[in-house]
Each structure stands twice: as structure tokens, then as C-alpha cells.
Amino acid sequence: MPTDPTERCVQADASLARAFTVLGKRWTALLIGSLQRGPGGFRELSRAIGGVSDSVLSDRLSELVEFGLIARTVEEGPPVTVTYRLTDRGRALVPALNQLSRWAEEHLPPAG
Numbered sequence: 001m002p003t004d005p006t007e008r009c010v011q012a013d014a015s016l017a018r019a020f021t022v023l024g025k026r027w028t029a030l031l032i033g034s035l036q037r038g039p040g041g042f043r044e045l046s047r048a049i050g051g052v053s054d055s056v057l058s059d060r061l062s063e064l065v066e067f068g069l070i071a072r073t074v075e076e077g078p079p080v081t082v083t084y085r086l087t088d089r090g091r092a093l094v095p096a097l098n099q100l101s102r103w104a105e106e107h108l109p110p111a112g
Helices: 005-023 028-035 042-049 054-066 094-107
Strands: 070-075 081-086
Touching (some): 028 042, 028 054, 028 070, 028 081, 042 081, 054 070
Antiparallel strands (some): 070 081
16 A cells, blocks of 8 residues: 555555446446346346437446446246346445435536
């Protein structure tokens, strides 16, 4: 652990920047939040967060799988079904997202 306060700030800023490279994309945090209630399929997730296009939802799900935050399971059919669920890494984010949500309720003006 660095002892120089400036070095600690630089490291913290770099870590925060890495986190928001993933979490700062629109719909990402909402997807993780939706999956905290349990696994879901593509259509379920689309309905749960509303307003996201199929192509963007597909991109975000692929990115979250790539980062190891969610797992994708394909069940052979018929019909073939694809389910997404949080991994341990993804579940580790849930408390932080819940804190952000509480902060927004307390400190940001209502939407709209």
C-alpha cells in the first residue's frame, strides 16, 4: 500500500475509472440489478429494464459475460433457452449498487 497520499489518490482514481469503464455504460447496472433477483432470459431482462434495444441488450450481456459478472447458460431444447445469472463476481457488486441507489434517492432530484 502506498504511503504517499498523491500515489493513493492516483491508484484509487485508476481503479474507479476501470470500474466505470464497465459500469458506466447505459443499462449495465440495471441488468446487474435485475439479475440480483435471480436468473433471467433475454426477454425477461428486456421487459424488466424497459427501453433498451435488442442489439444493445445483447451487447451489454456479452460484455458482462466477458468481464465475468454474469454467466450465460444454454439449455438444449426444444426449445433452446438461454439464461443469464450473476456470478460471484457480479453478486459482489450488488451491495455497492444498492448503496448508489440509496445515495441517489437521498441526494439527487427526482427523475423527470
